[in-house]
Amino acid sequence: MDFTTYVADRRARLVRTAVLLGCPAVDAEDVVQAALLKCYRSWRRVARADRPDAYVHRVLVTTLSDVRARRWHGEIPTEVLPEDVEDHDPTGGIAVRRALAALSPEHREVLVLRYYADLSERDTAVALGVAAGTVKSRTARALAALAPLVEAPDAR
Numbered sequence: 001m002d003f004t005t006y007v008a009d010r011r012a013r014l015v016r017t018a019v020l021l022g023c024p025a026v027d028a029e030d031v032v033q034a035a036l037l038k039c040y041r042s043w044r045r046v047a048r049a050d051r052p053d054a055y056v057h058r059v060l061v062t063t064l065s066d067v068r069a070r071r072w073h074g075e076i077p078t079e080v081l082p083e084d085v086e087d088h089d090p091t092g093g094i095a096v097r098r099a100l101a102a103l104s105p106e107h108r109e110v111l112v113l114r115y116y117a118d119l120s121e122r123d124t125a126v127a128l129g130v131a132a133g134t135v136k137s138r139t140a141r142a143l144a145a146l147a148p149l150v151e152a153p154d155a156r
Helices: 003-020 025-041 043-048 052-069 094-101 105-116 121-128 132-149
Strands: none
Touching (some): 003 052, 003 094, 003 105, 025 043, 025 052, 043 052, 094 105, 094 132, 105 132
16 A cells, blocks of 8 residues: 555544544644654555554554653744634544543553554554553553443443
8 A cells, every 4th residue: 555545544543543542632633744754754664564554553652652752842923823624523522532531641552552543452562562461451451440430321
């Protein structure tokens, strides 16, 4: 698959993944753009990887980690603002974001990559740079931590 097709198919999902990983919605596009730029520079290697999606998600996770570790002062004030863009919630619901925000970063990452990005345990392990067994144990602990944060539909 060529880079343009890959981005067209997966960009929106990568943005949502970044938001669910704890990136502010206003910054998610920039983080995904930076991650995709890194992938573009070595696209032949990414395309040849056994699991290109896991590779790209690994780059996304590390890019988000890098962004969190440094402050960016590159904003340039302007008097003319761009046209209004329709507001939308890229995560599909504030309850999801609140529940995920209450989890540790490790728990949030494993749940988002496993259940939202739909990566296998093996691909999640590659994306996070950990062993598959670690993914299994983190997933179990994350689901246990998430359960009390999510209101069951019958409890209403």
